[in-house]
Amino acid sequence: MGRKDASTSRLPVDQYRKQIGKQDYKKNKPVLRAARLKAEAKKTALGIKEVALVLVAILICLLAFYSFFFLNLNNKADPDVDLNEN
Structure with missing residues (x-):
């Protein structure tokens, strides 16, 4: 009921x-x-924030690679140059 x-x-x-x-x-x-x-x-x-974060991450990676190679090439002394010549 x-x-x-x-x-x-x-x-x-x-x-x-x-x-x-x-x-x-x-x-x-x-x-x-x-x-x-x-x-x-x-x-x-995709929002603007996501796109900006991806671009910043790519730029940081490129900067890290560039600085790594720049420092490695800059630290090696050229064996042909003699600093005590003069």
Whole structure:
């Protein structure tokens, strides 16, 4: 007996969800599909911060390689040059 009473009375939240569902169903499919694709594209798009971080990381790596080779070539003395000649 309690089941009949529980099924007939609906919570306000359920009624609200049902109304929203009816409104969304009234929209045509291309509009819904376009909205969904737009939301997915916005989620997956790269932000400016991510691009900047990648560029900074690449520049740091290039700077590290350049400084490594510069210091190695700079520290080696040329054997042909005699510093005590004069």
